[in-house]
Amino acid sequence: MVRVQVWVGGRLFQAERALLEQHCGFFRGLFRSGMREARAAEVRLGALSPEGFGTALRVLRGERPALADDELLPAVECAAFLQAPALARFLEHSLTAANCGLLCDAAAAFGLRDVLHSAALLVLDAGGRPAELALPEARAYVAALRPSSYVAVTTHTPAPGFLEDASRTLCYLDEQEDAWRTLAALPLEASTLLAGVATLANKLYIVGGVRGASKEVVELGFCYDPQDGSWRRFPSPHQPRYDTTLVGFDGGLYALGGEHRRTPMSSVERYDPAAGRWSFVADLPQPATGVPSAQACGRLFACLWRPADVTTIVEYVAPSDAWLPAAEMRHPQSYGHCMVAHRDSLYVVRNGPSDDFLHCAIDCLNLATGQWTELPGQFVNTKGALFTAVVRGDVVYTVSRLATMLYAIEDGTWRLLRERVGFPRPGSLQTFLLRLPPDILGPVASPLPEL
Structure with missing residues (x-):
C-alpha cells in the first residue's frame, strides 16, 4: 500500500x-x-x-x-x-x-x-x-423551494371506468386550514390494496397491489409527479408480489419481500429510474411481508419478526450487496408494525403490552451505541394511527379516521405536539411526504356518506 x-x-x-x-x-x-x-x-x-x-x-x-x-x-x-x-x-x-x-x-x-x-x-x-x-x-x-406536505392514500382496487368513485384519491393535509384536501385521482388501473408505495426524488411510486378475493397481482406500476399532476406507467418487478414494502433509497426503488400466491418471499428487487429496469439484489434473511423499513444517516434498515418473540433489525449494505444484522430485541407476543428514523435513532412501533392492540409501545434503537430504550408510557393506537408514521423535521406525523396526531421528538422521547383533523375516508392508510406546487389548493376531501 x-x-x-x-x-x-x-x-x-x-x-x-x-x-x-x-x-x-x-x-x-x-x-x-x-x-x-x-x-x-x-x-x-x-x-x-x-x-x-x-x-x-x-x-x-x-x-x-x-x-x-x-x-x-x-x-x-x-x-x-x-x-x-x-x-x-x-x-x-x-x-x-x-x-x-x-x-x-x-x-x-x-x-x-x-x-x-x-x-x-x-x-x-x-x-x-x-x-x-x-x-x-x-x-x-x-x-425558491417548497416545504413537504403530509400526504395519504387509503386502500383502493382497480375500478371499472363506468364507476365514478370520488374517494379514489390522494389527499394532503392543509395544516393552516386543518383540513384534508384532494391532491389527485388515482389511475383507474391502480391498486393501493397491499401495494408498495414510496417516494423518490419527489415523485410517488405505486407497485403491485391486488384485485379480487383471489389476490390477483396488479402488474402495472404507476408514478405520480406533483409538479405537473401527471401519472405515468413504469415496469413492474420481475417477480409479481403484493404486500411488498417499497423504499426509495440511494437513487433507486427497492421492493422488499412480499407475497405471491399466498407464499411469503425473501427476494428483493431494485428499480433504476434512469435505466427504467428492475434487477434482483440480495435476499432478505427470511421471507417477510409488510416489512417495516426506515432510513437513518444515509443507511437503509428493515425490521423482521420471528415467531420466537424476536424482532431483528437488519441493514442493507449496497457496496457489498448484503443484509447485515444490526440489532435485535425480545418482547413476548409483540412485533413491529412500523418503523421511523430520526437523526441516528430508529423507532419501532409495536403492539403492546402482550397482545393488547389498543395500545402501542415504542422502542428506540440508537445506532451509535447499539442500545435499546423503551419510550415511557403507552401510546393509544386510535384505530391504526400508529401503524403508519412519517418524520418531518423533528415531528412525527400519524393519522387515523379519528385524528391526525403530531409528536415532537425531544431527547429520544415523543411528546404530543398538536392534534389535527382525522382522515375522512375508511380503509388502511399509507402516508408519505411530497413537495407540492405553490398554487395548488385542492377541494376539501369530504367524508363518505353514512350508510
Whole structure:
C-alpha cells in the first residue's frame, strides 16, 4: 500500500494514495498530472484546516464520526476543495433540524450544490425561514423551494371506468386550514390494496397491489409527479408480489419481500429510474411481508419478526450487496408494525403490552451505541394511527379516521405536539411526504356518506 504524507496547516497526515485518488478529484488530478508533484511522497495543502482534512480521511476510510457544529464548516470546505463526493454525501446524511441552517450557509459559500439542496429542504421542513440564514445566496435558494406536505392514500382496487368513485384519491393535509384536501385521482388501473408505495426524488411510486378475493397481482406500476399532476406507467418487478414494502433509497426503488400466491418471499428487487429496469439484489434473511423499513444517516434498515418473540433489525449494505444484522430485541407476543428514523435513532412501533392492540409501545434503537430504550408510557393506537408514521423535521406525523396526531421528538422521547383533523375516508392508510406546487389548493376531501 503506497502512502502519502499530507501536510495541512502544519499538521502531518499519513494517507493511502489509492484512497485519495479514488475519492478526491483534487488528488486524482494531481497524481495523474505528470508533473513532479505527482510522484512526490509529500503534499502540502496550506489552504485547508487540519480538522477538516482529518474528518475527510475518517469518512473516506468508512467511519461515521458525529460532528460538532464547529467541525461542520471545515468539513464543508474540505469537501469542496478536495472534490470529495463521499464526504459531501456524509454531510447530507449528518443534517439535523439543529444544524441545517449552518450547513445551508456553508454549502452556499463553498458551492456544494447537493448539500445546499438537502440542507435547504430541511430548513423548510424544520420550520425555519429564509430570513434566518446568514448568506443572501442561501436565503434565495430556500425561498425558491417548497416545504413537504403530509400526504395519504387509503386502500383502493382497480375500478371499472363506468364507476365514478370520488374517494379514489390522494389527499394532503392543509395544516393552516386543518383540513384534508384532494391532491389527485388515482389511475383507474391502480391498486393501493397491499401495494408498495414510496417516494423518490419527489415523485410517488405505486407497485403491485391486488384485485379480487383471489389476490390477483396488479402488474402495472404507476408514478405520480406533483409538479405537473401527471401519472405515468413504469415496469413492474420481475417477480409479481403484493404486500411488498417499497423504499426509495440511494437513487433507486427497492421492493422488499412480499407475497405471491399466498407464499411469503425473501427476494428483493431494485428499480433504476434512469435505466427504467428492475434487477434482483440480495435476499432478505427470511421471507417477510409488510416489512417495516426506515432510513437513518444515509443507511437503509428493515425490521423482521420471528415467531420466537424476536424482532431483528437488519441493514442493507449496497457496496457489498448484503443484509447485515444490526440489532435485535425480545418482547413476548409483540412485533413491529412500523418503523421511523430520526437523526441516528430508529423507532419501532409495536403492539403492546402482550397482545393488547389498543395500545402501542415504542422502542428506540440508537445506532451509535447499539442500545435499546423503551419510550415511557403507552401510546393509544386510535384505530391504526400508529401503524403508519412519517418524520418531518423533528415531528412525527400519524393519522387515523379519528385524528391526525403530531409528536415532537425531544431527547429520544415523543411528546404530543398538536392534534389535527382525522382522515375522512375508511380503509388502511399509507402516508408519505411530497413537495407540492405553490398554487395548488385542492377541494376539501369530504367524508363518505353514512350508510
